[in-house]
Amino acid sequence: MEFKEVVGTRRSIRFFKPWQPVERQKIQKILEASNRSSRSMNADYAKAIVVRRQDLPEETLEALRNPTTTADLDLAPVYIFWYLDTNYPQGGADRLKELVENHVLTPSHGWSKAYVDEFLWPQVLKPIADNQMAVMFMGTIEVGQAIANALLAAVDEGLGSCLHAFTAPDKVKDLFHVPDSWIPIWLQLLGYPAEEMAAGGQRPRRPLSNNYFEGSADTPWEEDLEVTESLKKDKLIQDPGPFPHREMEVKMLSRMFGLPE
Numbered sequence: 001m002e003f004k005e006v007v008g009t010r011r012s013i014r015f016f017k018p019w020q021p022v023e024r025q026k027i028q029k030i031l032e033a034s035n036r037s038s039r040s041m042n043a044d045y046a047k048a049i050v051v052r053r054q055d056l057p058e059e060t061l062e063a064l065r066n067p068t069t070t071a072d073l074d075l076a077p078v079y080i081f082w083y084l085d086t087n088y089p090q091g092g093a094d095r096l097k098e099l100v101e102n103h104v105l106t107p108s109h110g111w112s113k114a115y116v117d118e119f120l121w122p123q124v125l126k127p128i129a130d131n132q133m134a135v136m137f138m139g140t141i142e143v144g145q146a147i148a149n150a151l152l153a154a155v156d157e158g159l160g161s162c163l164h165a166f167t168a169p170d171k172v173k174d175l176f177h178v179p180d181s182w183i184p185i186w187l188q189l190l191g192y193p194a195e196e197m198a199a200g201g202q203r204p205r206r207p208l209s210n211n212y213f214e215g216s217a218d219t220p221w222e223e224d225l226e227v228t229e230s231l232k233k234d235k236l237i238q239d240p241g242p243f244p245h246r247e248m249e250v251k252m253l254s255r256m257f258g259l260p261e
């Protein structure tokens, strides 16, 4: 699938085919896409544990339920538990110097091994590493980037995916041997969609001018309508929901899975 179509087709899928396993190869592709996400200090912020629902003990499945809706937990055959490893700053100076060696960070932009050792690490990055709030702030963004790649890669593999609150992480900590430095972030559900990939149409979004600005915060971004049309052709912008048959689609799926209509 082309990039723009992947972005346009991604949406949260909540009806999965519980009977169709996800190929391990596809999961590897998703993890690799995630591993390619941009990250400051070239650090390993995100950690993910892939588990097949069928391998989880009944009491763990029960503990993962929460006051939010949980039918998608019952349907998704694969769970990816996302964590932030708060140890990510460790080795930061060495990783940056590796980038200097690889001519990624270059003298043209002020980089050198001495700059890392004598200024950047002790004056900027070490103080961040020693500040728990800063570690959390930076880390959650980086894990978010890793998850975003994983969500898009799932679409590219013809799979559905949805993020879900990661409830009761203490109940899986021992089961998965999770190190103390890992903080639970989100649970990603993965599987073949039982609903159409279009899932009733593209989600409502406010126009660009609501959220994006040019030059100053009081000058909304003005769309070039030709560009907007080209994005429709490339399927980044798709038909908005709800499709006329969406209500019936949901009703029939709910009936099949024994869920409330």
Ligand SMILES: Cc1cc2nc3c(=O)[nH]c(=O)nc-3n(C[C@H](O)[C@H](O)[C@H](O)COP(=O)(O)O)c2cc1C
Pocket (backbone or CB within 6 Å): 010, 011, 012, 013, 068, 069, 162, 163, 164, 165, 186, 203
């Ligand atoms: C960080 C994050 C957490 C989310 N948590 C949940 C959740 O717990 N339960 C759920 O049904 N959907 C969850 N969602 C999905 C959103 O509700 C979803 O973004 C919304 O339905 C429409 O956007 P989308 O279909 O384009 O993803 C989450 C999404 C994000 C990005």
